[in-house]
Amino acid sequence: MKTFDYVRPASVSDAVAAATEPGAAYLAAGTNLLDLMKGGITRPDRLVDITRVPGLDRIEPMPDGGLRIGALVRNADLAHDAEFARSYPSVAEALLSGASAQLRNAATVGGNLLQRTRCAYFYDTASACNKREPGSGCDARIGENRLHAVLGWSDACIATHPSDFAVPLVALDAVVEIAGKTGRREVALEDFHRLPGDTPERESVLEPGELLVALRLPAEARGFSAHARYLKVRERTSYAFAVVSAAAALRIENGAIRDARLALGGVAAKPWRARSAEKLLEGQRPDAASFRRAAEAALADAKPSGDNEFKIELAQRVLVRALLLALAGTPKRVPALPASPFSSPAGAFA
Amino acid sequence: MNHSISLTVNGVRRDIELDDPRVTLLDLLRERLHLTGTKKGCDRGQCGACTILIDGRRINSCLTLAVSHDGADILTIEGVARGDQLHPLQAAFIAHDGLQCGFCTPGQIMSAIGLINEGQAGDDPERIREAMSGNLCRCGAYSGITEAVLDVQNSLAEANQRRSA
Structure with missing residues (x-):
């Protein structure tokens, strides 16, 4: 070092x-x-x-009913905060799907959002990587790329963002607070991470010296707490990054979907909000057919960046399954043991 | 530039002069304090062999700088037994064959102590396996490890029940 x-x-x-x-x-x-x-x-x-x-490690209710989470709050402390897990259960579930217990005890929520990609070519300093060394090329394009992006990628970079936590957050309209030399500003989490374009080395809208100080969840996001899940598919049951993941949250009234919030993980350089799919669900009956149509819309612009065409179909199935889990209802015990693709949507783990 | 830090390690206060901020907590324990029970496996936060407790919480000591832990209370595997009396988890690992080569065992036991402190897993083997997934065992003693943790959890639950009865 x-x-x-x-x-x-x-x-x-x-x-x-x-x-x-x-x-x-x-x-x-x-x-x-x-x-x-x-x-x-x-x-x-x-x-x-x-x-x-001081002051960056607090979880504070906001006067408007939202919640403010300091950047230094540890992932485990947030996931196990009873009030937080009840109000935002899919976010707690996503936190517990990430890393290991030891890492969650140490890692902070700000650090989680700012973690770097796990692309093996980014990590291998002998490989060409435009993110690590701008202009050097991208060995992932011709290498092991079955886990790489299918949405929003560019010729310069096909890496994905590894955070689980960020996926339900972006679905629930979280906002980040940023401190800089000239004062404070706020950015919607959806606009915080950047797609690679020609500058994959710039991963967020943070300017040099700026510090992410807090994260906020709006009061409105609590309205989904009865039907909110996070489903992560990975290459082993625990302690692995997502191949694909999905956050699904529904508000159901009189047997119809009043409102839906959807996002995908493991598919792009940022947590991927699926707004077109959300719109398709509004007013629909919540069932496998409407969920499948929404999932197809969510992946309509996807294209493989290598040997990863399977991720496009997989992402649709994971989104459908996450919606079925959300429809079945948030588990009684929260934070839940993270949902598994091996559990039935009827809620084997509920 | 030198950095002075003061730690409590297994109940003993240690004042340390660090001449280099790059020293991880793991290297400090092993190389400076000669507490070699905490193992260096991957040194990258993937295997859990370096698990210790800081202020009662389990963490990977390889992924944290010693210099940022001034004032911390640290427990390592050397501090869990009381003289010749093994910690219940140490005894349970022996009783349930929760090890073969033993290299991962200090990290497994520290992780299991952390897990019990956290109070989230209860007596559910599914939750225990999930909560222990940060500790790899290349000998594959996982079933014995899960049984050992479950055994101690159950004895604690029984003891608590007796106390409240």
């Missing part, structure tokens, strides 16, 4: 000032950053340790 300066600011403004220099990186738990530094993929000159900055 390259040497670096280590500083530990005591306030957000000190942190932002310390991170404005080129080569600086924020350090929270470091569960992703240290891994990247050990591999020589990220080589910061200065680490700005924000773990002692």
